[in-house]
Amino acid sequence: xxxxxVWIVGTDMTKVARYPDKDVVDLGSQVAFGAFEDxxxxxxxxxxxxxxxxxxxxxGIAQRIQKxxxxxxxxxxxxFNACATGATAVRTVIMAIRAGEADAGLAIGxxxxxxxxxxxxxxxxxxxxxxYSPKGRYGSVLPIEGNLGTGLMPGVFAQAGMEYxxxxxxxxxxxxxxxxxxxxxxxxxxxxxxxxxxxLQEILDAEExxxxxxxxxxxxxxxxxxxxxxxxAAKLATLDPDVRRRAVKISASVLTTDPWTESDLxxxxxxxxTRQAAAKAYEVAGVGPDDLDLVELHDCFASxxxxxxxxxxxxxxxxAGDFIDSGAPTRDGSIPVNVSGGxxxxxxxxxxxxxxxxxxxxxxxxxxxGDRQVEGARxxxxxxxxxxxxxxxxxxxxxxx
Amino acid sequence: MSTQIPxxxxxxxxxVPHLRAHQCTHCAALYFDRRNGCARCGRRxxxxxxxxxxxxxxxxxxxxxxxxxxxxxxxxxxxxLDGGGVVKANLVDIPAEAATITPGLPVELTxxxxxxxxxxxxxVSFGFKRTAAAA
Ligand SMILES: [Zn+2]
Numbered sequence: 001x002x003x004x005x006v007w008i009v010g011t012d013m014t015k016v017a018r019y020p021d022k023d024v025v026d027l028g029s030q031v032a033f034g035a036f037e038d039x040x041x042x043x044x045x046x047x048x049x050x051x052x053x054x055x056x057x058x059x060g061i062a063q064r065i066q067k068x069x070x071x072x073x074x075x076x077x078x079x080f081n082a083c084a085t086g087a088t089a090v091r092t093v094i095m096a097i098r099a100g101e102a103d104a105g106l107a108i109g110x111x112x113x114x115x116x117x118x119x120x121x122x123x124x125x126x127x128x129x130x131x132y133s134p135k136g137r138y139g140s141v142l143p144i145e146g147n148l149g150t151g152l153m154p155g156v157f158a159q160a161g162m163e164y165x166x167x168x169x170x171x172x173x174x175x176x177x178x179x180x181x182x183x184x185x186x187x188x189x190x191x192x193x194x195x196x197x198x199x200l201q202e203i204l205d206a207e208e209x210x211x212x213x214x215x216x217x218x219x220x221x222x223x224x225x226x227x228x229x230x231x232x233a234a235k236l237a238t239l240d241p242d243v244r245r246r247a248v249k250i251s252a253s254v255l256t257t258d259p260w261t262e263s264d265l266x267x268x269x270x271x272x273x274t275r276q277a278a279a280k281a282y283e284v285a286g287v288g289p290d291d292l293d294l295v296e297l298h299d300c301f302a303s304x305x306x307x308x309x310x311x312x313x314x315x316x317x318x319x320a321g322d323f324i325d326s327g328a329p330t331r332d333g334s335i336p337v338n339v340s341g342g343x344x345x346x347x348x349x350x351x352x353x354x355x356x357x358x359x360x361x362x363x364x365x366x367x368x369x370g371d372r373q374v375e376g377a378r379x380x381x382x383x384x385x386x387x388x389x390x391x392x393x394x395x396x397x398x399x400x401x
Numbered sequence: 402m403s404t405q406i407p408x409x410x411x412x413x414x415x416x417v418p419h420l421r422a423h424q425c426t427h428c429a430a431l432y433f434d435r436r437n438g439c440a441r442c443g444r445r446x447x448x449x450x451x452x453x454x455x456x457x458x459x460x461x462x463x464x465x466x467x468x469x470x471x472x473x474x475x476x477x478x479x480x481x482l483d484g485g486g487v488v489k490a491n492l493v494d495i496p497a498e499a500a501t502i503t504p505g506l507p508v509e510l511t512x513x514x515x516x517x518x519x520x521x522x523x524x525v526s527f528g529f530k531r532t533a534a535a536a
Contacts, residue, residue: 119468132406132518137434139410141524142516147408148526149477149489150464159479163460166504211463211499260441263459265432266479266489 006094007236008248008396010039010229013359016193016222016347018114024056027225028110029068035106035227040243043070046229047102050077052089052109053351065108075101080351082386083298084255085109086226087354091392093230094253103235109356110225111349117221119152150210151267154218154301156387158210160270161303165212170306170321172212176203177324178302179217179344185331186341188372193222193347217302219343226355228362245399248362251285251379252395258388270304273391274311274383281381282313285395289313292335293377294364296357298385299342309337312383336374339364354392357382365398408515408526409433417454418512418527422486424450431486454510455532456482463497480508480529491528507532 012034014027028051036042051062062076075096081088086109093105132141145151150159164170180200186192198206198216206214231239236247256277261269282288289312297312299305306320314335315323323329329337340346340360343353361380363369378398385391407414411433413421422431426448430441438445461478464471476492493511495501508529515526 119466130518131520132516132522132524134406134410137436139435140408141406142408142526144409146464146467146471146475147491147515148528149479149491150462150467151489152467154466155462155464155477158462159460159477162462163479166458166460166502172499207466208463209466211461211465260430262430263479263487264440265434266487 004098005233006097006230006250007233008228008250008358008362009231009236009239009243009246010035010041011227011359011362012038013191013226013356014224015191016224016349019112019223020114022223024053024061024110024112025064025068027112027223028061028065028108031110031225031227032065032069032106032108035229039229040240041104041229043072046104046106047074048093048096048105049074050079050089050092050105050107052079052085052107052354053111054080054085055111055113055350061110065110081390082388083300083350084354084384084386084390084392085351086356087382087384087392087394088255088390090228090230090355090358090394091253091255094250097230097232104229104231106227106229107355108225108227109352109354111351112223113221113349114223115221119154153387154210154213156267157270157301157304158213159267160307161212161301164307164310164320168318168321173200173204174321174324175212175302175306176200176214176217178299178305179203181324181330182299182305182338182342182344183216185339185372186345189341189346192341192345193220194341194345213301213303217344219300219348222347222349224347224349224352224356226352226359228355228358246366247399248365249397249399250394251287251397252281252393254281254284254393256280256391268387268389270385270387270389271307271311273389274308274385277391277393278312281393281395285397287379287395289335291379292381294339294361294374294380295335295337295383296340296342296360296380297337297383299338299344300348302344305337305342308383312381331372331374339372339374354384357384358394358396361396365396403521403523405523405525408524412512412525412527413451414512414525418525419454419510420452420482420486420488420527422450422452423447433488452486453483456480456508456529458492458502458506458508459487461492461502463499476502478529492530493528494530509533
């Protein structure tokens with residue numbers, strides 16, 4: 001039944017940074033060429049392209065990249081799916097291969113965000129006569145944000161974290177330990193946006209954005225791109241032994257949205273869709289949390305990482321606080337989590353993120369992660385979640401040579 | 402006496418201000434916003450349900466960084482209303498310190514004038530404060 005298997009044979013990633021002298025097409029093209037070189041392939045070898053991007057996704061970015069890497073006339077998809085955008089682009093290529101329309105495809109995630117800030121921009125109209133009239137689906141006469149709680153990203157993930165904390169007794173220090181770990185991990189990753197180590201006390205003493213998260217517990221905005229070349233099992237069999245030896249199997253590729261829950265009329269539920277995606281991914285791949293040698297999960301805020309320990313079954317139910325205290329998710333622990341530095345320190349160029357974490361896991365499974373290598377890694381999991389909501393999980397396995 | 406208008410149409414003003422939700426007549430799911438169909442079951446018939454003015458805190462955060470026109474810090478909270486319904490609003494009359502908010506803290510609805518337009522109409526907002534018995 002290996003006919004349905006798909007494999008990563010090439011991958012690349014830029015350092016996450018701010019690139020004022022480049023555009024998003026430069027970043028996407030760079031990682032396309034990087035992946036082709038890594039796979040010993042050319043544009044003529046792929047029959048499908050998918051490009052994940054958030055902020056320019058209505059500009060035909062896949063076609064704009066084709067004009068720099070080769071207009072071969074193949075189907076190209078412009079993909080947006082919140083913070084799961086990059087992973088959804090990868091899944092688009094996988095589905096084309098599984099459908100038999102292609103035996104090789106290229107997925108790119110590329111984003112240029114610059115310095116947007118944590119809260120984004122807010123428009124205000126001045127000088128007009130003010131007369132209250134109910135607007136929108138809530139019939140509101142004043143802005144809801146701030147008047148009726150907060151629904152911005154920092155507030156949503158803070159409240160999601162505090163819901164868990166109130167139920168299971170997690171402390172502010174335990175949330176901060178997540179950020180301390182990920183910033184420490186990033187010091188070994190030359191592709192990370194920041195490589196600065198903080199003490200736990202420095203993280204606790206930093207500016208509080210939205211309790212329990214202080215500034216180093218919130219991911220930065222940045223620019224970056226990542227890519228993967230995926231092939232069918234039949235195609236893999238035709239490739240050079242050196243390519244086959246470094247190939248990484250995609251054992252599961254799962255995408256979910258949030259099912260209805262009672263509380264999601266006031267706030268997206270970031271847990272249920274992750275739990276459902278994890279259950280399906282473990283079932284499809286035939287592995288469990290105990291089999292994982294590394295995990296890259298969606299730590300947009302430190303409070304989010306802690307929730308996902310539980311959602312992904314890495315810890316006992318309700319035991320995420322004890323799990324971080326135990327050191328299990330550190331680089332030399334039993335289940336290293338976010339050895340790349342995670343979104344908190346590696347950075348989070350939205351469209352790129354879901355491809356970049358596949359780059360990270362695949363690079364460890366190939367044994368090519370340099371100073372941050374998780375020794376002997378054979379199975380890894382990559383998770384992203386976008387509010388609204390969408391969750392993607394991929395499980396990767398080292399080739400059994 | 403000036404005219405008043407609720408900040409959102411699911412706040413009902415009057416002697417006992419309270420929240421009123423759309424309720425799916427098939428599965429009883431509650432919604433504050435206008436829905437084309439039910440997110441839980443896909444049916445399209447809705448009635449209304451008046452919700453309790455008391456409940457308990459399910460989750461919260463203390464917002465310290467917000468856009469310039471908002472006063473910080475403030476507490477945003479998700480409240481489980483007694484008898485059903487979940488709502489997000491600010492906690493008021495409580496110090497903005499995490500230690501004061503304990504699991505299941507009982508709270509009750511409170512309202513205030515949040516703004517006045519050029520016709521003199523007052524916008525009435527709502528939030529939650531600790532219930533008198535628990536204070
Ligand atoms: Zn229903």
